[in-house]
Amino acid sequence: MFSSSQGLVKADNYHFFAGWAYGYQTNLQKLTKSSTTLDFDAYVYKYMFNHDQSYSCIYESTITANTMSGRVTLSVQSKIESTDMVTYYRDNSDLLRI
């Protein structure tokens, strides 16, 4: 599955995410396509966290917070600025344009 830019919105308790894929499989549907001659279709999924499992449609698994946090590095503002993670430009003339 590939995700699209700005591909996530939330409305009420539902998340909607979109992208494209060559084929897909859920508990209710299956579409098989060649992985060598790619033929993409767009998709939109509607998802709710902590949903009743009786409504489960897509194959999903929960990743523990500990597992995910091991893949994440969080930097706060002081570290961002002291380690040059960003460069700030504050003057209109910093942007060269005509």
Add this chain to the structure above:
Amino acid sequence: MDLKTSDGSINRYLSMEYYATSSTVVPTYQSFGAVYIDQSDYFDSLSYIYQAFIMNNKIQLTRVLNTANPVVDWSFEFSEFTATEKTDDKWRRKEPKFITTDPTNPQVFYLSGRYQGKASVMQFTKKQGNMQWWTSFNQLTYIQSIIEVPGSSVFYGCGDYDVNDAFGTAITTTAYTAGIFKMDNDGSVKWFMRISGTNPVSSAANQDRCFGVTIDNEKTGKLTALLQVKMREVRSSTYNPGNYYDTVLM
């Protein structure tokens, strides 16, 4: 196109064209979605269209009066970083992707995307297009999503860092790490989150990217991110350990 939301009919169709276009002078254009219609300007109550696109590999940022006879109110062409850049120089790489606003300040707007090879967010005044600040991320190449927060001066975005940034490298094989950030309307980055795992196929590049962020409002303190990752650490053993993307909502 300016569409009528009730029935989808077209209110106005605006096409921008280089003033000296001829049968022999035909610029090439690229657009990435950076457009915003302000229905009532804070200063003169008129409607303006703000847009950014690429013409002949240079970013154009314009404000056009949104009337039956559109008038370009102001327009800027971003200059290249130096005059000695090579064709494949990363400083040439750019992508004007989103134009967003500040719910707490009607006098400014933001242009975000990629500039001089790096993910960038810029704040401009609406009236004259003056740049107020520009924040350039040294560990982020693309901005894939950016969201305003209703009633708040802060905003969130995410994207990915093309680690090697080698020109011409297929997007399917190059290495990426994902990044999520929070910014305030003074241009400061409040926090930056880097997300990176290990490709289940050890011989393939690590490819972790972020394509969406969303939030109800600042008070809930909950942000959701849409990740597209290849991480053996998070993929269930139920599934094939192949070199393909998993979609993760975090």
